[in-house]
Amino acid sequence: MTQVSDAPAKTRAQISQKTLRTDRWWEQPAIVATLLTIWVTYATVHVFIGKWYWVPQYHYLTPFYSPCVSGECVPGAASLGTWFGHLPPIIPYAVVSLPFVLGFRLSCYYYRRAYYRAFWRAPAACAVREPHQKYTGETRFPLIMQNLHRYFFYMVILISILNTYDVIQAFHGKTGGIGFGLGTLIMLVNVVLLWCYSLSCHSCRHITGGRLKHFSKHPVRYWIWNRISWLNARHMQLAWTTLGTLMLTDLYIWLVAAHVFSDFRFYN
Amino acid sequence: MSYKAALRVWRGDHGRGDLADYAVEVNEGEVVLDVLHRLQATQAGDLAIRWNCKAGKCGSCSMEINGRPRLACMTRMSTFTEDEVLTITPLRTFPVIRDLVTDVxxxxxxxxxxxxxxxxxxxxxxxxxxxxxxxxxxxxxxxxxxxxxxxxxxxxxxxxxxxxxxxxxxxxxxxxxxxxxxxxxxxxxxxxxxxxxxxxxxxxxxxxxxxxxxxxxxxxxxxxxxxxxxxxxxxxxxxxxxxxxxxxxxxxxxxxxxxxxx
Incomplete structure (x- = not known):
């Protein structure tokens, strides 16, 4: 490794303040930390609660329990069948999908930025001194595992297909046959946005065309890359919107399943 | 419309130095680099600043203005209120040669x-x-x-x-x-x-x-x-x-x- 010219830190401007910024730089990381904490707390509670995840009249299944593969799943909810017997309460019913969904979000390039800033404060905001003595970034375990993001992406595509199947199932009327209500609409919007979020992923952008050197030799992949790039520019917005729609979908199904209120039906 | 802006400018060399206070006239439409040049012309003739094009294309006048890394020639004074104190320091990552000039x-x-x-x-x-x-x-x-x-x-x-x-x-x-x-x-x-x-x-x-x-x-x-x-x-x-x-x-x-x- 070449030695660069000496630029010893002691000859930098010796300014003791951690930042001279006068704007409200602390606001954004505080908001992000609060929202992520609320979401994770909510999701953790409902994932382990083990009930109010399925509305049998309308075939509404919350995405937090899809696919429901535990032996304790109610029969209609287990669209892929039950893969296990009775699982201990610390294992969620959708144990085969949740680790991948969680891994996808944790290794997502946007969420990495969000939680490195909000929780690890490396840095909390630009030009604000971070509190750590040492920094190795993503060069070592465990953070070097962030490089596996594309594998979580592959798995999430399969899970999105399953979520789409759940929405099709939710077009189910009270008396059988086709029907739809507000729950169906919420599930549909959620799954469309989930697809947009998954396809706007930086790994998807790389796989579909970004890895090429010659766009002109691959016009179809170049066209796809351009479409994905358009979505990718909205990755942050989609990341937050889908957190909101996931929570809304789950909460709506939870409340309908718990008979707090009835589903608003448009047809049947 | 002109007014007197309160500036705190890093003065010193080889990392040693401090913030010095100045009151400098600001005219409508000016950028931070204009004000620093007026400071240099009227009160601090030995103030060191690196600059060249004044058009945001040479990349010479990089510095930190109120803690934010910016080009002085592209930072309008109108983005600050008239009673706001502007703290101007050299780039923090590079060694200081003198005042606002760093060794890059x-x-x-x-x-x-x-x-x-x-x-x-x-x-x-x-x-x-x-x-x-x-x-x-x-x-x-x-x-x-x-x-x-x-x-x-x-x-x-x-x-x-x-x-x-x-x-x-x-x-x-x-x-x-x-x-x-x-x-x-x-x-x-x-x-x-x-x-x-x-x-x-x-x-x-x-x-x-x-x-x-x-x-x-x-x-x-x-x-x-x-x-x-x-x-x-x-x-x-x-x-x-x-x-x-x-x-x-x-x-x-x-x-x-x-x-x-x-």
């Missing part, structure tokens, strides 16, 4: 370490043709004016000077990405991006993108695509398996960083 030679040393454009030797001069679609990605990176605001704000070296040897900074990782994406470049730069230029240190917090006066999407269009390419070579078990069964041979010829080129 770190960046030139890093630039020299990057193996240059490596075209296919069998293609003669003037024979290679590129389509606009192939050029566009690199063109964005060529907008760089070498102001080094991204280098300055990147916390990897700003807050951890011990990483200066191992980490090239966003500007030069962007150069590696530009060459790696170039259709006529035959070198595989993925290993050196990780091993010699420290791509793994980048935790994509996007400060480089935030401060870029040319609005280059450094993180989204250079650093993350480069991370994905490195992942494909170094951390993708399917690619590794493909290379083992010879269906996807691993590319070779990664140039090494030349030694002792200061």
């Amino acid at each position: 030679s770190f960046n030139y040393a890093k630039a020299r370490q990057i193996p240059s454009f490596t075209p296919d030797p069998s293609v003669g001069l003037g024979e290679f043709r590129m389509q606009q679609a192939d050029v566009e990605r690199s063109q964005e990176f060529r907008k760089c004016i070498e102001c080094y605001l991204c280098q300055n704000t990147c916390h990897v070296i700003r807050d951890h000077a011990e990483n200066e040897n191992a980490f090239a900074g966003p500007r030069f990782l962007m150069r590696v990405a530009e060459l790696e994406m170039h259709p006529a470049d035959t070198a595989d730069r993925r290993d050196i991006a990780q091993d010699d230029f420290g791509l793994g240190f980048c935790n994509i917090t996007k400060c480089c993108t935030e401060v870029c006066p040319e609005h280059i999407k450094i993180t989204d269009n250079a650093l993350i695509p480069l991370k994905e390419r490195v992942a494909g070579r170094r951390y993708d078990p399917l690619v590794w398996l493909g290379s083992k069964i010879a269906r996807r041979p691993r590319s070779t010829g990664t140039p090494k960083v030349p030694d002792n080129r200061h």
Whole structure:
């Protein structure tokens, strides 16, 4: 490794303040930390609660329990069948999908930025001194595992297909046959946005065309890359919107399943 | 309409110094560099400032204004209230030569370490043709004016000077990405991006993108695509398996960083 010219830190401007910024730089990381904490707390509670995840009249299944593969799943909810017997309460019913969904979000390039800033404060905001003595970034375990993001992406595509199947199932009327209500609409919007979020992923952008050197030799992949790039520019917005729609979908199904209120039906 | 702005300007050399208070006249339409020039002309004749074009294209007048890395010539005084105190300091990541002028030679040393454009030797001069679609990605990176605001704000070296040897900074990782994406470049730069230029240190917090006066999407269009390419070579078990069964041979010829080129 070449030695660069000496630029010893002691000859930098010796300014003791951690930042001279006068704007409200602390606001954004505080908001992000609060929202992520609320979401994770909510999701953790409902994932382990083990009930109010399925509305049998309308075939509404919350995405937090899809696919429901535990032996304790109610029969209609287990669209892929039950893969296990009775699982201990610390294992969620959708144990085969949740680790991948969680891994996808944790290794997502946007969420990495969000939680490195909000929780690890490396840095909390630009030009604000971070509190750590040492920094190795993503060069070592465990953070070097962030490089596996594309594998979580592959798995999430399969899970999105399953979520789409759940929405099709939710077009189910009270008396059988086709029907739809507000729950169906919420599930549909959620799954469309989930697809947009998954396809706007930086790994998807790389796989579909970004890895090429010659766009002109691959016009179809170049066209796809351009479409994905358009979505990718909205990755942050989609990341937050889908957190909101996931929570809304789950909460709506939870409340309908718990008979707090009835589903608003448009047809049947 | 003119008014007197309160300025606190870093004065000193070789890292030693302090903030000095001044009251300087500001006229309508002026930028911070205008006000610093008036300060130099009327009250502090020995104030050192590096500047050149006054048009945001030479990248010389980089400094920190109220703690934010910016070009003084592109920062309008109208963005501040008249009663706001402006604190102006040199770039924090580089050694101070005097007042607001820093020694940015770190960046030139890093630039020299990057193996240059490596075209296919069998293609003669003037024979290679590129389509606009192939050029566009690199063109964005060529907008760089070498102001080094991204280098300055990147916390990897700003807050951890011990990483200066191992980490090239966003500007030069962007150069590696530009060459790696170039259709006529035959070198595989993925290993050196990780091993010699420290791509793994980048935790994509996007400060480089935030401060870029040319609005280059450094993180989204250079650093993350480069991370994905490195992942494909170094951390993708399917690619590794493909290379083992010879269906996807691993590319070779990664140039090494030349030694002792200061």
